[in-house]
Amino acid sequence: MILILTYIALICGGLLLILLLLSILGGLDLDIDLDADADGLGAVKSVLTFFSISAWVVRLVLISEANPVLAFMVGAAAGAVGVYVLSMILKFLLSQQANVNWSVHDAIMEKGTVYLRIPAGGEGLVQVNVKGTKREFKARSNATEDIPTGAPIVVEEIDTDGLVRVSTL
Numbered sequence: 194m195i196l197i198l199t200y201i202a203l204i205c206g207g208l209l210l211i212l213l214l215l216s217i218l219g220g221l222d223l224d225i226d227l228d229a230d231a232d233g234l235g236a237v238k239s240v241l242t243f244f245s246i247s248a249w250v251v252r253l254v255l256i257s258e259a260n261p262v263l264a265f266m267v268g269a270a271a272g273a274v275g276v277y278v279l280s281m282i283l284k285f286l287l288s289q290q291a292n293v294n295w296s297v298h299d300a301i302m303e304k305g306t307v308y309l310r311i312p313a314g315g316e317g318l319v320q321v322n323v324k325g326t327k328r329e330f331k332a333r334s335n336a337t338e339d340i341p342t343g344a345p346i347v348v349e350e351i352d353t354d355g356l357v358r359v360s361t362l
Contacts, residue, residue, distance in 0.1 A: 194255065195252055195255055195256065198248045198249075198251055198252040199248075199252060201244060201245075201248040202244075202245050202248035202249045202252065205242075205248065206241075206245040206249075208241050209238060209241040209242055212234065212237065212238055216234070239276045239279070239280070242275050242276050242279050243273065243276050245272075245275075246268075246271050246272045246274075246275035247268040247269055247275075248268070250264075250267055250268040250271040250272070251264045251265055251268035254267050254268065293324065295323050295328075297330065297351055297355055297357070299323045300323050300330065300348045300351070300357060301348055301350065301351065302347065302348065303322060303323060303348050304321070304345060304347050304362065305319050305322065305345075305346055305347075305348065305359075306320055306344065306345055307319050307340050307341065307342050307343060307344045307346055308320045308329060308342065309342065310339060310340065310342050311332055311333065311334045311339065311359070312339050313334065313336070313339050316331050316332065316356065317331075317332055317334075317340070318330070318331060318332065319332040319346055319357065321348055321357070330348075330356070330357045331355070332348075332356060332357045332358070332359045333352070333356050333357075333358055333359070334358075334359060335349060335358050335360045336360060336361060340359070340361055344361055345361065345362040346359040346361055346362065347359065347360060347362055
């Protein structure tokens, strides 16, 4: 019985480890296509976690205690706790994701500096902090005079051609 429990625990634990590694690597762009939905894989991971932890705990209790009913009850409880803890860890990890996508419209009303002089009626370059990263944009001035390099600006609007309209602070 102990040998069977050892095999169950090792096989389930090994498969769980492979699935978890594939889940982590699946977040990378490796062009791996799996025809399985996330809920199905989550259920498989939960079942593997339950059987792996339960088998190890039942094995340990059987080695130290001769009562098999108690061993299977403790093993089932430990397996349930293991599934709960694993699901909480995975939920926490998923909650730490951030949306890093940005568009030029995120620059509206953001402050920045002139990187390349903006002549009156012409175009220049500005640097604006968008979602924590400095971005460069082609810019036109709303003012009638030149805006020199290094001058503080604020983005007021976005033209249809993607250029930002700025004014000095």
